[in-house]
Amino acid sequence: MRIHILKNYEELSKKAAEIIKSQIVLKDDSVIGFATGSTPLGTYKELINMHKEGLDFSNITTFNLDEYYGLPASDVNSYHYFMYSNLFDHINVSKKKVHIPDGEVKDVDKFCKDYEGNIAKAGGIDLQILGIGKNGHIGFNEPDDNMDVPTHLTDLTEGTINANSRFFDSIDQVPKQAITMGLGTIMKSKRILLLASGEDKAEIIEKMLKAQVVTTNIPASFLFLHNNVDILVDEKAASLMER
Ligand code: F6R
Numbered sequence: 472m473r474i475h476i477l478k479n480y481e482e483l484s485k486k487a488a489e490i491i492k493s494q495i496v497l498k499d500d501s502v503i504g505f506a507t508g509s510t511p512l513g514t515y516k517e518l519i520n521m522h523k524e525g526l527d528f529s530n531i532t533t534f535n536l537d538e539y540y541g542l543p544a545s546d547v548n549s550y551h552y553f554m555y556s557n558l559f560d561h562i563n564v565s566k567k568k569v570h571i572p573d574g575e576v577k578d579v580d581k582f583c584k585d586y587e588g589n590i591a592k593a594g595g596i597d598l599q600i601l602g603i604g605k606n607g608h609i610g611f612n613e614p615d616d617n618m619d620v621p622t623h624l625t626d627l628t629e630g631t632i633n634a635n636s637r638f639f640d641s642i643d644q645v646p647k648q649a650i651t652m653g654l655g656t657i658m659k660s661k662r663i664l665l666l667a668s669g670e671d672k673a674e675i676i677e678k679m680l681k682a683q684v685v686t687t688n689i690p691a692s693f694l695f696l697h698n699n700v701d702i703l704v705d706e707k708a709a710s711l712m713e714r
Pocket residue numbers: 505506507508509510511536537601602603604605608609610611
């Protein structure tokens with residue numbers, strides 16, 4: 472696990488975008504796993520600028536980590552809407568190669584199996600981008616006694632519903648469930664890039680890195696078992712870490 476401490480959010484976003492760019496330059500048909508949330512927004516802005524300067528996304532395949540269950544893709548709070556408005560509409564990614572879990576699918580089990588199958592058919596994820604929840608979740612793999620391995624439907628915790636209510640008009644509108652890649656799906660990625668920014672994330676980053684244990688209480692701690700992980704933290708998120 473490589474830990475990089477960046478001066479601020481801007482530097483973190485630039486570094487993350489550089490890593491993604493290198494992956495695409497190295498292999499133009501890379502399979503990239505994308506995340507939503509506030510943290511990668513700066514990275515996506517950098518990628519849009521890189522595209523304006525000539526970075527070609529036309530051969531990449533994408534798989535998103537998760538989607539709220541019960542929201543149509545057209546809803547402004549859906550992760551479909553987030554990805555198109557913040558990235559995909561501004562780069563030359565082929566819409567046919569974009570995969571985001573379907574928040575309205577009826578046969579969830581079949582959908583989740585197919586999602587796994589499609590990742591495998593694409594050759595696996597070359598680079599997976601992750602944020603981290605204040606409770607240590609990655610994707611919507613919430614702390615629990617057991618962790619689901621493949622893509623699955625999951626209940627969101629109260630803490631996550633509260634945290635995500637900032638995007639909705641009221642907390643009642645926040646979906647209670649989501650379809651998410653499982654920890655197994657994430658761990659099969661060839662390389663993982665986890666981003667953490669701001670004081671809000673300092674406690675969980677310190678807790679996870681200090682403990683050096685793998686526990687389902689902190690789903691992100693499973694990344695200790697992966698051999699190709701970069702963790703990018705800005706100074707605020709690193710403020711409680713022992714140097
Ligand atoms: C998003 C996702 C979540 C977020 C996490 C952090 O697709 O799967 O795990 O990465 O909740 O969210 P932000 O970046 O908003 O703090």
